[in-house]
Amino acid sequence: MSQIQSQLIRYANPILPGFYPDPSIVKAEEYFYLICSSFEYFPGVPIFRSRDLIHWEQIGNVLDRVSQLDLTGQKSSDGIYAPALRYHKGTFYMITTDVRGIGNFYVTATDPAGPWSDPIRIPYGGIDPSLFFDDDGKVYVTAQQGADYDSHAIQYEIDITTGEALSEPQVVWHGDGGPWTEGPHLYKINGVYYMMSASGGTAKEHREIIGRSDQPYGSFERYPEPILTHRHLDHPIQYLGHADLVEDHQGDWWAVFLGVRLTEDGYSVLGRETFLAPVVWSEGWPHIDNNEGIVSLDMKVQRLTMASPSLSQSHTAIVVGRDEFDGELGPQWMFVRNPTEGTCSLTEKPGFLTLYGQAGGLGDVGPITFVGRRQQHIHASFTTCLTFMPVADREEAGLCIRRDEDAHYELGISRLDGRNVLLARLTVRGESNMVHEREIGTDQLWLRIESTEKEYRLIYSEDGQDWTFLCAGSARAISPEDFVHKMCFTGSVVGLYATGNGQASSTPAYFDWFEYSV
Template sequence: MSTIQNPILPGFHADPSILRVDDEFYIATSTFEWFPGVRIHRSKDLQNWQFAASPLTRRSQLDMKGNMNSGGVWAPDLSYHDGTFYLIYTDVKQWHGAYKDAHNYLVTAPAIEGPWSEPVYLNSSGFDPSLFHDDDGRKWFMNMIWDYRSGRNPFAGIVLQEFSEAEQKLVGPVKTIYTGTEIKLTEGPHIYKKDGWYYLLVAEGGTEYDHAETVARSRSIDGPYETDPDYPLITAQGNPESGLQKAGHGSLVDTPKGEWYFVHLCGRPLNGAYCTLGRETAIQKVEWTEDGWLRLANGTRYPDMATPAPDLPLHPYPKEDVKDDFDADALSGHWNSLRVPMDESWCSLKANPGWLRLYGRESLGSVHNQSLVARRQTSFQCVAETSVSFDPEYFQHKAGLVIYYDTEDHVYLHLTGHEEKGRVLQIIRTKNGVYEELLLAPIRTAQTGAVQLRAEINKDTMTLFYKDERTTEWTRIGPVLDTTHMSDDSAAQVRFTGTFVGMACQDYSGMKRAADFDYFLYKED
């Protein structure tokens, strides 16, 4: 029997929403403060997945300038009806403290690749929205409702309201249809209809190590909903030996031959605690019991690293290039920016053909205008490498290779200017928001020509190297670094993304000094 190996979407791919249209499957995942918004992958066999689209590519659809870390796009929901794809998403402006400024929107498209419409604003009462298309043509919108009042459960339950496609707005009464179980923190609703039942799937327990997914059902879409007496459907809580932790928040799909699968977020911790790759997407085969409840096919509530594959022909996709030479007219779907879209004012493939040019803007601590282009780290053992041509005049000019979790945690091997030494290499580490220069005497490098920069990541450690026109071999620079501070789990406040590797450029003098990057190599060991 063939199996699917988990995770199916490694690296930061959280909150999966799965959909089948005819014989093709799609998964939409959260992107938080990274632009473009939402990532969609496609598959024909549930085993092999290929990046398909990022629907939110324009600032008119998603403007996250100023959004706090781990804000932005939370838990998208992808659905399809009558020739149209529907994508529901939240743009979270701030989420610390009592309030959640979370705005819910809808965009549509005739094909998964687009063009995707301008957004329709829906509400701001909570996050994790989704849309259900009923058999009678009516459409129902759900989200968890946030109750900030003192003495209340802030995760106050799942609310339901009708969406009028003709009026392009929510209409009618808002009804709380489910308040969850004692696991609490009820969120992430999805409704499915089968055999006359409406099945409501919700995430519970928070998105850390107590995470879970619970199923309830009703004969009427607006309830009352009965909780599965053998809940939760899935969790890793109480099973610390499992290779997949944080199991929960997911969605359901069937195959053309009637097999059922559940995709869910998960984390693979290093040293028992640190998910440096972020929350990933895994899949489990599920089965329906005689009395109409859903169970994992493995007979437990714990996720497996491998699950039985469906009865579908294999459909592998071409292997992706490990090296980007920046010779194309546009950057591939691997690449992301922070909060705002890439445009010619700061990120150009045209200014110096065959190179990626970044114009220096704000610091790595900025939540507004960073010149940073990066891709997900998707393996615990990998190499990231680039070559940068840059002539810094002052210490305010910086450009180089960045390993980045968020504004509070990152490592930056870069070229900069020094009053006595000229062009030098420096390593900045920001750990839990504390800035540190790891080379108290920066290293003078060749004063002209490109400099190659390299990071070798081996699980919880990272070693940095450089090579310039004076050398033919890689030279190690700085100490061996711990990577675990770049994880969901290392901060005092929970956070939701994952480690990225990429290129950045800063200019605090206002001159917009440019750096040219000849290539970027990302290779998994």
């Protein structure tokens, strides 16, 4: 048998660009599977697979029906927090928190592409629950509890078939004295139990810490330094933390974790993204990058030969090109909260996405009509062709870049005071400003938003050839760093929308295609 050779592996970080925070990963037979947080977006918890940890394909979304996830009334950056994915004896388990809904729960599947079960609720924990299957058949939940500097991890045993607690929760981990001990995971590696968590909050002080014990409840000897952070570095990748570990097919270890690519001005519209780095073991401790700069945008890693890439470049998690709206929406598309029946159709007019506006608009927390996907590049353009002839006053449809209710830019067609108009609107820190309004004599327009490091440019055309600039909005104002009323945990999402601005609309908005180009 030939000897396995090591090789220089090169790949680009982040492996999942765009708003894909809080990654969790498992290996199951020939594939790796990875999930991320989804917050107010539906369907929830995107799931990806890969053979080589580098090339990823989205195979679906874990929570894809109302019986699993009801987001009614949930504000942006509420909803689904920090899921954890585990695999045991042929079954996949996804455990998470619906923070303003049913709390902590898990779902199961034998096929990670779905369908997944209805939620099985568990009784204890704040946020960020994780599952651990021990060799003796016991199953433990480890979860965050408390807030700020009082944040810690609790742990208890459950019946994995029912979610019933089999023991009282015990405090097992206090972190390193910093605020927000979050995202705890329990592992057993070479007979040693490891408790790993984030600390410091998900900004510049973010870090990953670890402890070890010969018992699942500890006490855990804490390694004195973070095993992952860039908090002391002037580096293009910041906020590193919220990690999960996985062993590859050759016995090497890796970590996935969130990070942010900040601009020179200290913000990023893309939000928290998923990164990959090797784990190096020394004296029984795993190490990733403690202010050393190992995690880079261009990674070079000497490792044993990996499996051949399973996916062509056209099937990676980076989705560019034109969507003709033939057949079903791809798994990258999502709604703000649960979509209302009858407001979105791909069959009413074949080859078009048909949207009907609801009473709620882009600044409202109630049901709204918005179908979008994550922005994955700082420099990109988003274009659509819209046919819309509003008949009732304030009916509106168009193209939008969205952070949340307080920050979004849109251009489209509306009926105002008996006139059909082309509009451009900028909403910054909850204040909306109509910056362009002009009567038009056509029901068809080409709409485009161009993204740069500094701004979003709103542009339109009446023939798809000659383009007219309308206005520009600050990129910083769309970034999570510019929140006002509550912390923002999401990144920018570009989408197609319709609204009646106070009443339901009976006029269809037809979107012929959507194009994402870089």
